[in-house]
Amino acid sequence: MSDDVLAIENLSAAIRNGPTLLHEISLRLAAGEVHGLVGTSGAGKSMIGRCVLGILPAPVRVTAGGIRFLGKQLVGLSERDRRAAGASLALIPQDPLSALNPSRRIVSQMTDVMRLRLHLSHAEAYARALAMLDEVHIRGPQDVLRRYPHELSGGMRQRVLIATAFACEPRLIVADEPTTALDVTVQKQILRLIRELQRKHGTSVLFVTHDLGVVAKICNSVTVLNAGRIVEQAPVADIFLRPQDAYTQALFAATPRYDRPGDTLRPLPADFA
Amino acid sequence: MAERGTLRHAAKNWRVLMGGALLLALVIAAVFAKSLAPYDPLDQDLSAQLAPPDWHFAADAHPLGTDSLGRDVLSRLIYGSRVALTVALVAGILTALVGTALGLAAGFFGGWADTVISRAVDIWSSFPPVLLSIILVALIGTGLWSVVAAIVLIDWTRFCRVVRAETLKQRRLDYVDAAIVAGLTPGRILWREIVPNILPLALVLLTLEMGIAVVIEAILSFVGLSISSDAPSWGGMIAEGREVVHEAPWVLTGAMLVLLATVLGFNILGDGLKAELDPVLR
Amino acid sequence: MLARRILLRLLQSIPTLAGVAVLTFVLVRVVPGDPVAMMIPPGADDAAVARLYAMYGLDKTISQQFLIWAGQALGGNFGISITTRQAVTGLIFSRLPATLELVTVAAFVAVALGVAMAVIGTRFAGRAGEVVVDGITGFFLAVPDFLWGLAFIVVFGVLLPLLPISGRADPTQASGLSTEFTLIESFVRFRWGITTDVLAHMAMPAVALALPLAAMIARVLKSSLAEQMGQDYALLSRVKGFSRWHVILAEALRNAAIPTVSLTGVQVTFLVGGTVLIEKIFSYPGIGSLAIDAVINRDLPLIQGLILTFAVIFILINLALDLSYAALDPRLRHG
Ligand SMILES: Nc1ncnc2c1ncn2[C@@H]1O[C@H](COP(=O)(O)OP(=O)(O)O)[C@@H](O)[C@H]1O
Ligand SMILES: [Mg+2]
Numbered sequence: 020m021s022d023d024v025l026a027i028e029n030l031s032a033a034i035r036n037g038p039t040l041l042h043e044i045s046l047r048l049a050a051g052e053v054h055g056l057v058g059t060s061g062a063g064k065s066m067i068g069r070c071v072l073g074i075l076p077a078p079v080r081v082t083a084g085g086i087r088f089l090g091k092q093l094v095g096l097s098e099r100d101r102r103a104a105g106a107s108l109a110l111i112p113q114d115p116l117s118a119l120n121p122s123r124r125i126v127s128q129m130t131d132v133m134r135l136r137l138h139l140s141h142a143e144a145y146a147r148a149l150a151m152l153d154e155v156h157i158r159g160p161q162d163v164l165r166r167y168p169h170e171l172s173g174g175m176r177q178r179v180l181i182a183t184a185f186a187c188e189p190r191l192i193v194a195d196e197p198t199t200a201l202d203v204t205v206q207k208q209i210l211r212l213i214r215e216l217q218r219k220h221g222t223s224v225l226f227v228t229h230d231l232g233v234v235a236k237i238c239n240s241v242t243v244l245n246a247g248r249i250v251e252q253a254p255v256a257d258i259f260l261r262p263q264d265a266y267t268q269a270l271f272a273a274t275p276r277y278d279r280p281g282d283t284l285r286p287l288p289a290d291f292a
Numbered sequence: 293m294a295e296r297g298t299l300r301h302a303a304k305n306w307r308v309l310m311g312g313a314l315l316l317a318l319v320i321a322a323v324f325a326k327s328l329a330p331y332d333p334l335d336q337d338l339s340a341q342l343a344p345p346d347w348h349f350a351a352d353a354h355p356l357g358t359d360s361l362g363r364d365v366l367s368r369l370i371y372g373s374r375v376a377l378t379v380a381l382v383a384g385i386l387t388a389l390v391g392t393a394l395g396l397a398a399g400f401f402g403g404w405a406d407t408v409i410s411r412a413v414d415i416w417s418s419f420p421p422v423l424l425s426i427i428l429v430a431l432i433g434t435g436l437w438s439v440v441a442a443i444v445l446i447d448w449t450r451f452c453r454v455v456r457a458e459t460l461k462q463r464r465l466d467y468v469d470a471a472i473v474a475g476l477t478p479g480r481i482l483w484r485e486i487v488p489n490i491l492p493l494a495l496v497l498l499t500l501e502m503g504i505a506v507v508i509e510a511i512l513s514f515v516g517l518s519i520s521s522d523a524p525s526w527g528g529m530i531a532e533g534r535e536v537v538h539e540a541p542w543v544l545t546g547a548m549l550v551l552l553a554t555v556l557g558f559n560i561l562g563d564g565l566k567a568e569l570d571p572v573l574r
Numbered sequence: 575m576l577a578r579r580i581l582l583r584l585l586q587s588i589p590t591l592a593g594v595a596v597l598t599f600v601l602v603r604v605v606p607g608d609p610v611a612m613m614i615p616p617g618a619d620d621a622a623v624a625r626l627y628a629m630y631g632l633d634k635t636i637s638q639q640f641l642i643w644a645g646q647a648l649g650g651n652f653g654i655s656i657t658t659r660q661a662v663t664g665l666i667f668s669r670l671p672a673t674l675e676l677v678t679v680a681a682f683v684a685v686a687l688g689v690a691m692a693v694i695g696t697r698f699a700g701r702a703g704e705v706v707v708d709g710i711t712g713f714f715l716a717v718p719d720f721l722w723g724l725a726f727i728v729v730f731g732v733l734l735p736l737l738p739i740s741g742r743a744d745p746t747q748a749s750g751l752s753t754e755f756t757l758i759e760s761f762v763r764f765r766w767g768i769t770t771d772v773l774a775h776m777a778m779p780a781v782a783l784a785l786p787l788a789a790m791i792a793r794v795l796k797s798s799l800a801e802q803m804g805q806d807y808a809l810l811s812r813v814k815g816f817s818r819w820h821v822i823l824a825e826a827l828r829n830a831a832i833p834t835v836s837l838t839g840v841q842v843t844f845l846v847g848g849t850v851l852i853e854k855i856f857s858y859p860g861i862g863s864l865a866i867d868a869v870i871n872r873d874l875p876l877i878q879g880l881i882l883t884f885a886v887i888f889i890l891i892n893l894a895l896d897l898s899y900a901a902l903d904p905r906l907r908h909g
Contacts, residue, residue, distance in 0.1 A: 072813050076804075077700035102815050110813040118806035122828045122904055128807075132814040167904045180810075418840055420847020423865075423884065430869040430877075431601060507718050511851060514720075515866050530724060534855065537739070541732045548724045552717065559716035 023047045023087075024190050024223040025071065030084035030094075032070060040066050040079065042248045048191065053217060053224040055234040055255070057270065058244035064227045066247075068193040071225065072110055073101045089190060106136050109189040111213070113196040115176035119168035126164035129183050136187045151182035154219075155212055174205040178212065185216050192217070195227045210237055231270060235259060243267045305568055311499075311561025314553055321373040329367035330355070333524040337362035342540040357542040359532055365546050368524040372547070375436070375525040376554060379509040383443040384502035390444055391451025392494050398452065399459025400482055409452065417449045425508055429517045436519045439512050443505050451497055458493055462486050492569040496562050503558030510551055526551050576897070583896065587889040594885045595647070595878075599640050602874050630656065630875075643878070652882075653875035657867070662879040666861060670883065671754035672742055673849055673860030676783070679757075679776055680845055684784035688791025689827075695792070696799040696822055707792070714789030719848050722782035723855040730778060740857035743772045779856045783848050787841050795834040802826035832902050839895040843888045 025048040033039040041063050048054050056064045069075050071086055073093065086093040091104055112118035119128060129151070130144035139147060145164075152160035155178040168176060177197065184192050194213060198206040214237055217224050226238055234241050234255060241258050243251040243266065251264045262268045321328060331354075341362045346353040356365040398409035428442040462468065463486070471481045512518040513527025514534075526547045533544030614623055627633045630653075631642055646653065652662035695707035731739035738744075743756055751759050751768070757776070760768035802808060803826055811821045853862035861880060868876040900906045 069809075072809075074809050074812050098817075102817065105813065105815055108813065110810055112806040112810055114806055118810050120807040120811075120825050120829065122902070123825075131811075131816075135815050169905050418843070420844040422844075423847035423850050426850060426866065426869055427881075430872070503716075507720060511720055515851070515854060516870060534724075534727070537727060537732055541728055544724060545728050548721060548728065552721055552725070555718070555721065556716060563712070 022050065024050050024089060026087040028085045030070060030086060031082045032066060032079055033082045034078050035080055040247050043084065044249060046242050046252065048223045048225060050223055051221045052240065053226055053238045055238035055241035056225060056227045056244060057229060057231060057234055057241060059229060062244040063247040064244055065195050068195050068225060068227055072108060072193055073105060107190040109184040109187065109192045111181055111184045111192060111194040111197045114200045115173055115180055116168065118180055119176055121168055125166055125179055129179065129186065132183060133186055147186060151186045154216065155182045173201055174209065177201060177209055181212060181216065185220055188220060189222060191223045191225065193225045198233065305564045307560045307564030308568065311557050311564055314557030315561060318373050318377060318554055318557065321370050322377040325370045325374060329370045331364035331367040333363060333368045333371040334522065335363060342536060345542050356546050357540060359543050360536055365543055368529055369546055369550050371524040372526045372529060375509065375519065376506045379440060379505050380502035383440040383505040384498055386440065386444045387447045387501055388451055388494060388498045391448035392455050394448065395452040395455025396459055396482060396486065399456040400463060400486065413449045413452050421446050422511065425512065426515065426517065429512055434517045439509050439518050443508050447501060447504060450501060451494065454497060455490055455494065458490055459486055462489050496566045496569060499558055499562035499565060503555045506554050580893065583893050590889065591882065591885055595882060598878050598881045599643065602877055603636055652879035655876040656873045657871045662875050666879055666883055668754055669859060669861045669864050672858065673862055675755060675757045676776055676780055676849060676858065676860060677846055680780040680783040681842060683780055684787035684791060687784065687788035688795060691792035692795035692799055693822055695796045696803060697818055699800065711789045711792045714785045719782050719786055720851055722785050723779060723852050726778040726782055737777055738775050742775050742859050743768060779852045779858055783845055783852050787845055790841055791834065791838050794837045795830055798830040798833045799826050802830045828902060832899065835895060835898055835902065843891050846884065846887055
């Protein structure tokens with residue numbers, strides 16, 4: 020389908036002179052869709068996100084396959100073209116503390132991207148930053164903009180990052196475990212916020228998580244990864260009702276069910292860990 | 293068996309080979325100075341003052357020229373390697389012994405020993421070494437042995453700091469606890485369990501330290517605080533060559549190049565050894 | 575706030591200075607070697623010799639000598655240099671500006687070169703560029719400033735005679751200035767012919783001093799830049815669409831500078847120590863070459879004055895480093 024926002028086709032990536040990290044990954048994301056990437060730690064979830072965003076670690080290379088974003092092939096572009104093509108891409112990172120530069124005020128970290136991508140003036144960018152902070156339900160936005168990251172709470176930082184991610188009206192956002200580093204109560208608010216903004220702006224989201232409970236809350240469809248390979252790919256309802264693969268079933272078994280409080284956490288069988 | 297494999301592997305490392313070759317040349321020059329040098333390094337030939345290098349291989353040619361007293365530069369360079377090698381070995385090894393012993397003591401025993409030694413290291417290494425060495429030699433008097441003493445006094449901290457950190461690391465590993473449980477005395481544990489693990493690291497540091505010692509001696513000879521200026525030493529030749537650099541640049545150039553080659557030799561060998569031993573050190 | 579912090583640090587350094595003063599006074603006096611004896615002409619009568627000793631105060635006990643010396647030192651009088659017969663204070667002040675200008679230029683060169691190497695090495699991480707930068711860094715680090723100075727003399731002073739190999743300025747040109755800060759004064763008074771001349775004299779000693787420090791800065795800064803470039807904010811900045819150059823220079827550099835300053839700061843004082851030798855090599859008229867001559871001639875009053883001067887410089891450098899942390903790291907600014 021040509022109207023897919025993102026189409027990853029048989030993507031493989033490897034460490035130079037080293038092991039292959041991703042094996043022939045394919046997945047499609049329609050406009051406004053939220054697609055979950057699940058799997059245990061080290062499965063390669065973040066690596067897929069980084070392939071899409073063009074920020075692979077130095078020793079890792081795409082060895083085969085392609086990434087089509089808004090109809091444009093991203094693999095093989097020069098770095099400059101790649102940056103231009105990334106104008107409609109954004110990232111909500113995992114650790115909101117390390118994702119904000121400790122020596123720069125919030126205002127400059129929010130407005131720099133608007134000035135670069137949307138060519139706004141200082142004043143326009145400032146106004147837009149205020150509006151975006153309002154969208155993520157931050158009170159006293161002027162005050163927050165003046166602050167340094169270490170002066171904000173974890174939840175506030177993540178809201179700032181979400182506001183920044185949506186600020187340039189991206190078509191696709193990669194959210195890499197956006198709630199993992201947060202308190203449980205804050206996690207729920209943040210999830211709700213991402214869902215709300217995603218619906219409002221019609222943004223597609225590639226949602227990386229190791230938590231199937233989160234997938235159930237936010238995703239339309241899901242890809243289950245193990246050791247760099249896709250083990251299952253289906254709409255969320257299907258996966259939850261009829262998990263086909265043994266690995267997926269094991270993942271479920273290891274996920275605490277919020278709806279069944281008495282349920283205890285079972286460890287993942289050793290051969291999947 | 294494994295050790296021999298490591299050594300053979302080390303020999304294949306180009307840095308070990310290159311550094312080793314440079315230093316082998318130094319050792320050969322020092323040991324066979326008498327037969328290698330074409331002239332007596334002290335022989336003055338006032339008819340051939342500041343003679344330029346002469347490559348005609350005539351019987352009375354000076355391949356690297358002569359200095360302002362007509363002494364043969366090549367011969368003085370060859371004999372100067374004796375001073376360099378002596379300082380490298382004596383000062384290097386003494387520094388290593390003192391620094392390693394104090395580092396082991398601080399790291400193994402901890403407590404007040406560690407406090408005192410670490411504090412001394414901090415204070416000591418906050419002084420600029422060149423300034424300190426000049427002041428020290430001025431205080432304890434000039435001469436080769438004062439230079440050696442000054443080098444040991446200044447540079448023991450290099451070993452102490454690193455060995456202490458490594459000992460602390462080893463101390464936390466299980467085998468030391470196992471040895472304590474087995475009832476070994478601290479001295480035995482230190483000698484049998486910790487020292488062998490520190491050794492590769494100390495060897496790398498020693499190699500680098502020897503290069504530093506040679507430079508410090510040259511510096512002190514250069515400012516006139518080491519051995520007497522008649523005796524052939526590279527630092528002395530540098531001082532003299534600096535005076536006549538416009539008339540006879542070969543004196544300074546020759547001494548500078550051999551000093552450079554020696555320093556690089558020790559550094560390259562040290563880096564090569566470090567790369568080789570790194571898996572051992574983890 | 576800032577002024578109070580500076581004042582506090584200066585007050586704290588008084589005991590340090592006093593300690594250095596006592597220590598050098600005692601050390602210099604207990605060691606063997608009699609500087610006055612070297613000045614006595616053969617056949618001088620005992621009364622004349624005694625007068626000479628009295629003139630330098632060397633006939634009193636060591637504690638008396640110290641009290642006299644300390645009292646005068648507090649008034650800015652560090653005695654008379656034994657070899658030059660000039661007042662130590664005046665001698666040091668006439669030589670100090672040359673050293674300060676040399677060290678400042680060398681520090682700028684070291685920082686500029688070190689930062690440039692670290693940034694280039696980071697930009698080309700994992701590629702040939704990084705290997706080249708690491709190789710250069712290793713070489714700069716292995717060769718001490720002493721050898722750089724000598725090599726420069728041979729190459730740029732003699733083989734390709736581009737630069738003067740001794741002195742500070744051409745004396746026929748550098749007249750008519752009223753301070754010893756020749757570089758600064760000639761610059762602000764638009765006598766740029768002198769400025770160029772002073773810089774030409776300074777080029778080789780400054781670069782020789784700077785190269786090992788530059789390599790040290792490059793190595794520490796590069797590894798701390800690598801760490802910063804792996805942080806999420808650097809990745810995020812690249813996702814936002816900024817180039818690697820921008821991310822390194824505008825985002826990571828400042829954060830990477832904080833650990834670099836604390837790890838290489840003490841090396842700046844070593845740079846000052848290095849002037850002793852470099853000034854000697856280039857016959858540069860600063861306090862470094864003065865110090866070597868003083869040590870060799872056992873000129874006690876001058877040695878003491880110089881050691882205290884160095885101590886003051888080190889204290890000021892450390893103060894400046896301390897303040898630079900707060901300037902770099904917003905987390906340290908309050909509290
Ligand atoms: N910077 C890197 N360099 C080399 N390999 C990496 C790097 N980061 C991650 N990897 C490897 O890539 C694989 C996938 O990692 P990642 O995508 O981060 O897993 P996760 O699914 O937990 O997000 C892992 O095996 C990991 O060891
Ligand atoms: Mg991950």
